[in-house]
């Protein structure tokens with residue numbers, strides 16, 4: 001390729017990603033009158049934010065007792081004490097304003113006229129200690145419109161879609177505590193126009209989403225979640241936090257291929273009498289509706305490990321007892337259909353009529369949904385790295401990360417409806433921080449260093465090897481599922497690291513043509529590289545997390561005791577250019593809460609057990625009344641990713 | 655006995671050359687009725703690793719996977735295919751490569767359309783009609799058959815130019831803002847001017863002759879175009895009648 005394929009651009013703030021986080025960062029920086037460039041690999045605003053369920057946490061939407069302290073503590077405890085307190089406090093402080101900003105931008109909830117506030121869901125969402133989750137007509141698509149409108153609103157914003165952000169360009173300068181890192185801009189592949197963009201900018205905001213495509217097709221998220229955020233971050237010198245913490249939804253579809261990975265139900269879908277069975281029809285988990293997502297996933301994956309899995313590597317969710325009960329049976333169907341309508345529709349379309357009536361068990365398998373871990377930032381979204389000591393981190397000048405890309409907010413567990421708040425709060429904070437930094441920076445005029453950075457990518461065009469990047473990608477996705485998926489062991493994690501070394505070598509032997517316009521193999525290759533980097537961080541962090549906690553399930557180890565000291569895992573690239581993991585100790589929950597929790601857990605399971613051992617004539621009557629209670633409210637509202645969907649996940653709650 | 659294979663044709667476009675390939679889709683179960691997207695994914699895995707096509711959610715939400723199936727725009731992730739079907743890029747936007755088209759000329763034509771003040775009180779309910787319009791997933795199926803969009807010269811993919819003339823999607827965005835309870839009446843003329851600049855008049859002339867179909871079933875003629883025409887030209891028509 002020749003250098004006339006390179007286009008030189010200049011701005012104050014680059015925003016990578018046009019989802020909810022990106023659009024909020026754009027707004028914050030554009031309001032300051034700065035020149036902003038948005039880079040998006042998907043068409044504008046097509047992102048997880050656009051395809052989500054559209055339920056968002058708004059503090060005080062329910063009532064005024066929902067103070068900042070209450071919300072902040074709720075998030076921290078739900079995350080098993082791994083979250084960074086400064087960040088949960090920022091989340092709670094800004095949540096109302098952030099939501100109102102989205103409303104000014106075009107988001108229109110239904111209004112509760114009495115309270116003169118947006119309407120919250122009929123029942124407080126599970127795990128939330130207050131009613132504060134607001135739903136929207138047309139779900140995520142309504143957010144999609146809002147984001148789109150925000151990005152095109154400003155004259156001083158330029159955007160480029162079909163553009164893959166390749167690398168943060170940075171230089172090292174002498175600082176007080178050794179070498180400091182300073183951002184100079186970024187390099188972008190514009191696939192539509194067949195160009196490379198060198199963008200000179202003092203501030204770069206990483207708003208490029210998650211990593212669930214590592215597990216494709218076992219995911220319900222957008223294709224583009226190839227871990228780009230984390231790879232961009234760690235390569236720029238950032239620490240990554242809690243990368244082993246991935247939220248898997250246990251009951252997703254395993255077939256047919258067109259529906260593979262999509263959500264079918266949540267633990268609560270199983271209702272009072274639903275159980276999980278292996279291929280031999282043996283019950284592998286009862287009281288499913290009370291279990292956490294991780295418990296369900298674990299039961300399924302253990303059966304699969306033992307060769308007792310269903311044909312497509314899952315298990316069977318058997319709800320037939322619910323439907324056959326003489327009295328309560330008829331209520332069950334109503335419950336099933338209305339509790340999670342989009343998931344129910346997926347299941348009925350994919351599995352057929354009989355399954356739709358719950359007359360036969362559903363084949364289910366976990367899917368990757370959200371990454372709780374991510375780039376280490378402070379509450380202003382400034383990216384930080386631990387040069388010498390993880391407890392005395394240093395800011396990377398000019399680099400910011402927000403939304404699913406960031407870590408430190410949710411720790412081991414994310415409550416339903418909080419991710420949309422995360423992006424509204426921290427996307428905006430990122431834009432403001434980026435603007436402030438740009439205003440204080442002297443502009444770099446020199447593109448030499450861009451050429452140096454670009455050298456590595458230039459060599460990836462026109463490679464004459466034998467291997468196909470797309471094939472390698474598929475192979476990696478399979479290995480990720482097997483080894484760093486919802487069920488992990490030390491052996492698998494180590495195997496994964498060996499595999500990653502091998503596939504890195506394979507990269508030297510790939511075939512990529514030299515064409516510049518939409519070079520599909522080049523695109524697959526750079527996404528593959530990002531996936532490898534991210535997978536490595538997950539594997540190394542998982543080895544550092546010696547017990548099962550939250551989204552991290554170790555089949556070979558016990559669940560972390562509530563009395564042990566909470567810590568985050570931290571992965572970085574060290575001086576020798578190798579990945580290294582550390583522990584970052586976090587503040588522990590007071591003992592009183594732990595004891596409360598223990599008691600409530602015992603109580604939950606005792607109640608479920610009584611239902612099972614009572615004669616059917618009695619239990620049926622009790623269940624009938626329970627249904628009447630739930631269905632009596634005007635609406636049942638269980639949302640994917642929420643803790644309503646998995647009442648068992650409330651355990652971290654007390 | 656059901657066939658094990660489906661023969662599907664895929665139209666590739668590269669450097670202005672068009673090539674029709676035949677792909678033998680291997681059914682994974684004897685009764686599988688695959689979507690167009692399944693065929694593309696398998697073709698990419700088995701044979702054509704350089705095949706370019708878009709998708710995102712696989713669940714009819716993100717709106718990026720639109721292609722022509724037998725010359726009709728469809729969402730690839732939810733369009734079932736049959737023996738002999740032909741998959742190609744939509745014809746209403748310029749092809750970058752294979753099934754991928756350049757979409758941003760439409761986004762760019764709307765730049766700043768919404769830069770208008772809003773009312774202060776956020777707690778106003780939006781009408782059902784408003785929410786009908788936010789159901790749009792921006793799939794661009796409605797460009798097909800639109801007499802306004804047809805006036806555009808299909809853009810040069812090497813440039814990031816905006817389209818001059820509008821389309822049902824861009825008019826939907828304007829209409830949505832017009833019926834937004836937070837848009838003050840004093841601002842509405844700006845939105846109508848924008849619609850006029852995008853060629854709204856063309857619809858007025860051809861209202862009875864064109865057919866457009868929304869990918870998610872929004873009634874575009876009744877809920878977008880007609881009310882916009884009324885808002886933009888209603889007065890004039892009345893005057894003429896007097």
Ligand SMILES: Cc1cc2nc3c(=O)[nH]c(=O)nc-3n(C[C@H](O)[C@H](O)[C@H](O)COP(=O)(O)OP(=O)(O)OC[C@H]3O[C@@H](n4cnc5c(N)ncnc54)[C@H](O)[C@@H]3O)c2cc1C
Pocket residue numbers: 016017018019020021022039040041042043045046047048049050051052053054055056057163164165166207208209210220221222224228229369370402403404405416417418419420421423639640641
């Ligand atoms: C089915 C589903 C339902 C959900 N429901 C809810 C819910 O009800 N409530 C809730 O709070 N959360 C929900 N979530 C989670 C939530 O939607 C996401 O976590 C959130 O939208 C992430 O926002 P983001 O802006 O950080 O990333 P995204 O919205 O995913 O945006 C990422 C952007 O980055 C771009 N990008 C990525 N890599 C690059 C690159 N290398 N170069 C350039 N651009 C790049 C992408 O094109 C995209 O524009 C749900 C998620 C899913 C999948």
Ligand code: SF4
Pocket residue numbers: 789790791792793794795796797822823826867868869870871872874
């Ligand atoms: S109006 Fe309908 S057809 Fe047009 S872009 Fe929106 S969803 Fe697609």
Ligand code: FES
Pocket residue numbers: 709710711712713714715716717718719720729730731732
């Ligand atoms: S892939 Fe998202 S609509 Fe088809």
